Amino acid sequence: MRQTIRLKVNGVERQGEVEPRTLLVHFLRDGLNLTGTHVGCDTGQCGACTVLLNGDAVKSCMVLAVQADGAEVRTVEGLAVGDAYHPIQQAFWDLHGLQCGFCTPGMIMAAVGILKRNPNPSDEEIREQLEGNLCRCTGYQNIVAAVRKAASDMQGQPAAQPVGASAAGGASGE
């Protein structure tokens, strides 16, 4: 009972055979070997599997692969342009927005969605809109700062002083 689906993933036309019950995340990971998209829960809470589906950030564990037939999907592997990281990737690196890295691809893709909806969000808006993405390592502080810095960078403005850095961290960072 396998079905054939065709979709554009990271700009490339792809085709695959899936069971009707196969989730998009499993098709991406197992069918296309795009293992940057992670599975952290099975109830749609953690957001580690967030990808862009037709430009919108969605949890790919909540979408059947067959539902993505004909769609355009972007995963974290398709975010950088050549050697240049997307400003959100760069900001996560610059401001230590990740530790174990497992939630990071989902966080980054969710942040793409946030900044698409609102190019200049406040910290509070960022926190509110990241509610669907859980991180157990960072306490979110540097993630929020990274999204804010990316927003600023994407508008071509100088980045605001990162709120996440501590007085001590800033002072001793020689």
Added chain:
Amino acid sequence: MAATSMIGAAVKRREDPRFITGHGQYTDDIKLPGMVHMAILRSPYAHARIKSIDTSKAKAMAGVRAVYTGKDLEGKVGNMPPVFIIPDANFKTPAYPVIAIDTVRYTGDQVAVVVADSPAIARDALDQIDVDYEPLPVVVNEEEAVKPGAPQLHSDVPDNVLFHWKIAGGDPDAAFQNAEVVIKERFIQQRLIPNAMEPRSAVARWDPGTGELTIWHTTQNPHITRFVFSLLNGIPENKIRVISRDVGGGFGSKIDTYPSDVVAIFATRDLGLPVKWVEDRRENFVGTIHGRAQTQEAELAATRDGKITGVRVKSYANMGAYTSTGPAAGVPTWLFGLVVPGAYTIPNAQIEVIGAMTNTTPTSAYRGAGRPEASYLIERMVDRLAGELGMDPVELRRKNLIPADAFPYTSATGLVYDSGNYQAALDKALAMVGYDSFRQEQRQQRQQGKYVGIGFSTYMECCGLAPSRLMDDIGFQAGQWEVGTVRLLATGKAIVLTGTSPHGQGEETTFAQIVSDKLGLPIEDIEVVHGDTGAISMGWGTYGSRGNAVGGSAVYLATEKVLEKSKKLAAHLLEAAPEDIVAENGKFFVAGSPGKSFSIQDIALQANLAWNLPDGMAPGLEENSFFDPLNFVFPFGTHICVAEVDAETGETKILRYIAVDDCGVVINPTIVDGQIHGGIAQGIGQALYEHAIYDENGNLITGSMMDYVVPNARQIPFMELDRTVTPAPQTPHGAKGIGEAGTIASTQAVVNAVVDALAPLGIKNLDMPLTPERVWHAIQQARGGSNGH
């Protein structure tokens, strides 16, 4: 020594590029040709006899390769062994089979295992296994479990008492007899679920040609699991390779060796095919260890003017249904006992812990393990005492904090605190929060009907697990030293090997900083390799805030040896005496003559070519250093929380969170801050949100992320950090540990703030988590209403 110090530099993490681009390699990302998939049937009952298991339908399914029950594995793999056996505690060692044989003892206990061609077929086949259970009586609470007549879990553990130990220092009985004031309180350290974002998983591959087993798995300590697999699966230790390069968080839950991994190894040998097992989140909730779960009776003795003279604690620790193959009884209860006196000069202490077996998931080390439970207890008690005496909690703390000139300080429980300046951290935090004006503002807010409070935590902790000798004293069945290897290749690039196994802590960066700083090598030229027993001789892993304190120290000492040899070789090439050689910014030259020099890269090349070495010098430039410190390290600091409670809804809002931490010398301030952020978030999680709840039948009713609150970005406040630096005297670089401090410090700061906010209502204590419902009920009760109207 390089002139430009890398120690203290906010270097961006070297591990990040692979993570931000989706190119990390976690265990679930591993795919091998011919790989088959394993799924585990877990018990729906908390306690039941297995009358029969019928696997015939599952075995007959297309695509199913094998189905194993406990009986199939009996005699072929060993039982899960305890790793900590606390001495003088009448410690019991009940059998813990990798798959239950005739009895299941908690919801989630392994009953059968299917291996199939796809994960979906394996899951489908689980539904085709018929198990006939005969339910048995259940006990889930630690105090109930040890009462006469409680349901018994193991025939060789009478009264479900796994262990019972007591330690005392000074004369606690006399202290309480002579006390002017005695405070008593009961604390419930609710059960928590670690919830690392990456579920556990394993890919096991048996090579029948060489007789070698390779297993990629989610562990914090690959060498320890290699040892356990060797023991249980009967494969020589030198024929096992454990790989755990990228691990998506652990927080203690990936220290343990689990039955699932042992079965995957059995299956790959049995089938001759690579076997993958990936836990789903609901399985993680029941099948991976839990933490905390203690009920404590605490007493504090003091004089009327606020000098604490004694502390007495009796705690019931819920160990779950089996002794997990990890810290289990060890760190979570024993370190708990040792640090109960906290940062205070309390001369008399007695701590007693009873380990209770219950029909619940086994407990083990969750971030902080034992120290959050102790720190919460003492910091809450100090606040309770302040309330009783009508003293300001800061004044009471000042009166009892160990003075800076008293270090090294021997506590009533026999720990020797290495170094500290507790008042300096407190002063800094008080200045940050503006405490001078806080109480006046609080009075005004109270007049306006607002419930705003401030909570303090002048914590200390004990970590950097090692020393091996002390760990042996407390019943750890292994060593706790580390080895670091620094190898310079002919091209001037370096490989650093560490037996610690970071999974988010950033040691690929900090250890490279240590080496770069000493040798003057560009940090880009240094690769830190971890998480591979095939490459690294030995190590005991990353937990207990030991990565840098123990592993980093070993790397530091190995680098010093490389430097010494480099100087000798430079001296030979420069025709000078080694003692006249200066090493600076990666250049070696004769003192006073920097014009003629050899670079560290030149030295590496010459050492590897070995064309022109001094007589007696061996070729190569590679050094090992083993490090086993003489003592733990003792980070400390002050955390302050300012919180407001909405009396109408019971909701707590954290208005400010201030943390001043001292972890000795800081290698990378950005990484240290990140560790503190994450630690605080988990501590706040315990204070306000997280609670693993079992019903009376042993069902975990908070069994998914829909029911158990892993805090989200809106639930964690902005944190204001600063630090003091008091070097560790017993690590070569002066660093202590910082992985757990945030968690150890923060929970009580939040609860103290909420209790302070509600003090006008006469509320003295609240059980965690401080959910709006609980707080609202407490407010209603305090106001004398029974239903809130």
